[in-house]
Amino acid sequence: MRDFAVSDDPRVQAQLDRLGALSLPQGRFGLETIRELLARLGDPQTRLPPAFHVAGTNGKGSVCAFLRAMLEAGGLAVHVAAKPHLVRYNERIRLAGKLVSDDMLADLLAEVLDVGEDLGPSFFEVTTAATFLAFARVTADVCVIEVGLGGRFDATNVLERPAACGIASLGMDHEAFLLRPEEGTPSDPIARIAFEKAGIVHPGSPLVTQGYPLAAELEIERAALVAGAPLHMRGKDWHATAGDALEYRDRHGSLTLPLPNLPGAHQADNAALAVAMLRHQDFVAVSPQAMARGIREACWPARLQRLRSGPLADLAGKRDVWLDGGHNPDAGQAIARHFAGRRMHLVVGMLANKAPGAIVEPLRDAARSVQAVPVPSHDSHPAEAFGPEARARADVARALSALPDDGIPVLIAGSLYLAGEVLEANDEIPN
Template sequence: MGDSAKSENPQVQAQLDRLAKLSQGEDRLGLERIDALLERLGRPQDRLPPVFHVAGTNGKGSTCAFLRAILEASGKTVHAFTSPHLVRYNERIRVAGSLIADEELAALLTRVLDASDGIEPSFFEVTTAAALLAFAETPADACVLEVGLGGRLDATNVVTSPLVCGIAQLGLDHTKWLGETLADIAGEKAGIAKAGVPLVTQRYAAPAAQQVQQKAEAAGAPWIGRGALWDARVIRDHIRYRDRAGGLKLPMPGLPGAFQADNAALAVAMLRFQDKIKIGKEAIAAGIRSARWPARLHQLAPGPLADLLPRTAEAWVDGGHNPNAARRVSNHIRATFPGDLPLALVFASLKTKEPRAMLRPFKGLAAAVITLPITDHDAFSQAELLELAREMGFNAVAADSLEAAFRLVRSPSRVLVFGSLYLAGQVLSANGEIPD
């Protein structure tokens, strides 16, 4: 089972039920269906505000959050399309700064599904079409689009003239669709390159960088790679950024994790290498401080789920779901958290992921691993993950639900829920923390 959604609004749910019958939510790449669907809808992709198009394996969502926060700090109104949602389907579509209202969402889904006869679009394609319709029909100063899967054949790649494109960090994920090597994946991500449009990227190892360069040259896109035309580094308590226009001393992000400085810097570079929207230094600094992106090293507030832990315990959740994300999160814990509390890792994984590679960075760090399934998704069972964790040498137990997993923690601990954005969404929902 792939993407799916439920809504408390009956009109939205009626359209989601139609969508569920049409599409089982499986990942299906290719632009033929979305092109045909948008043609019937009047090609809304041609009537968008200036578009910032962001791909990547890790960090693309955070990069989008920094872009939106900086643009809004400069007084701009911003549309944003991101995925997946954590708790509410509406989270995917932010219209002029606000999550789309149920009434508007129901009407847009109705229009898209009514136009889809004979096309059989996927869940993501229908969602993309609804977002593009909303963005084309509501004025805004800018539009931030996050790639769903890959880039070259992703439904968001119907936008032919973005203002600037960006690629965040690369890692091995979705290898069934994108290829087995970082170079393969880099080539697919760089498929968002467009003629004359700056392609701003992080720094990559040589084989991946060569692929990005080749794709950019083939498309006629100026490649703005980190380390050549721009760069950034953390110096004590700030980010030192530089490019052709000079240097900036920027604050550290409000989002936790040293790696968020890289995502913030990419957003800054994307803004600095376009010339249509003017952004001042003050807005850049304010946006970096204010950006929020839930379920990324997110400490749970008191709530129904967190309150199941001992009073001396902390609860954290991160939606990372690949080996690169696991290394970044584990490195952050080692570098940042004091050693006063043992780490209890509450872990789950979809069957399309690599649980062994995700667990490996927590060796020597997690005092205990609690395995569990992911409700309503094609995930490994808690028993399968338990066997794997014990085979790897972890002190592991299994639970059949989040609540059961939290009840197993009976001593002062630092609990981290990790392994899936779907799982992270269930954590936020269970704890009453609904993204807005």
């Protein structure tokens, strides 16, 4: 499974095999295990550089990419904890700008797995502990840490006094986990999602958010008030609009910034949140010039990424080949806005536990054809789940080869696992 990945390095592979044997015990929620695991490792989370902690349903990875690019443009060394990896597990741990080496990764995983063997930790708890251990041992100026799932019970939520916490867009995803029945939690679905994401709030740490439906806003306001965290919400405390440029303003003043080079109108919103997080904290200084450069230079693979010429993309002939790992309704709407008024061929593969209409329905008017492919090593939806017009193909290569010679762009979408397979097959492994 790509969750655990494979490695050409035998020492890394030995530890990945151990990771692959881990699972989250059914019904276990909480931070007790990760806290005990970190305590046995000397509590590295207490020795990190200033940290930016980002949650959200969609966009949190892009916000982290913009934060990293802006901070690095300002001359700072940045650690990044990203999720999930697309091809190599190393993508999850970036140390002062570079992916963790195989030698260091093998040692980190072995150390964490050995010390926590009797705790029965999960894949995510071991990964987080290894990440924080690396961050504490390698010198950097700042950390950017992406939440994995939810926020309240995510393994990363052991940070002490982050420089700033951010919440990107909210929507429905991972309902079985985030909407599970629990006494004392909101009954309204979007409010419950907000409740879980706002669980990353910390006393004294600024909480910076997008604007949301009223039920979600009220839940986030309550969480910030209870925690004693300064709240800075879009539409109330900061404002941003995107036209020919990104116009941003808050109590500190106004900025005119470039639009992102990352495709998709929603990326301006993600860039704006990153700007707001930097402007509502006091740990590091980033100039408007560095913010502008970071917005232009930020890179985030498999999010409306146009593939380069390569072994896989060239099978589609002389046409643009786009790749997106989005798999929920909000992602589908964002992709649809990008292709608004344009025709495209859709190659879709989705895990069986995701709603098949999330991507197909928003794109139905734009899609000239729909081809369904399996997601390797995972249970995935058959072609009929995507509608009567969908045609089954054995893999992405066969789907691209079957396209008519019409020059119309093609979009490969529906799963980050599938996106990782595509990038590897096209020799575009993230670095």
